[in-house]
Amino acid sequence: xxxxxxxxxxxxxxxxxxxxxxxxxxxxxxxxxxxxxxxxxxxxxxxxxxxxxxxxxxxxxxxxxx
Numbered sequence: 001x002x003x004x005x006x007x008x009x010x011x012x013x014x015x016x017x018x019x020x021x022x023x024x025x026x027x028x029x030x031x032x033x034x035x036x037x038x039x040x041x042x043x044x045x046x047x048x049x050x051x052x053x054x055x056x057x058x059x060x061x062x063x064x065x066x
Contacts, residue, residue, distance in 0.1 A: 001021065001022055002020070002030065004017070004030060004042075005017065006039045023044050029048040030044070032055055033055075034059065037062060040058070
């Protein structure tokens with residue numbers, strides 16, 4: 001079982017996220033951030049490329065580039 005949460009401070013725009021899981025090393029494959037773009041979370045036993053892909057999609061919709 002995995003629980004994840006992401007939040008954004010309305011005053012500063014800063015993002016924060018947390019993941020907890022019964023699976024070891026889950027943090028290395030579930031929490032993704034990109035400065036100026038956003039954050040993406042996947043769950044437990046996942047393909048780490050999904051988080052990168054989600055951030056790529058967010059970036060393409062913002063018109064910004066890293």
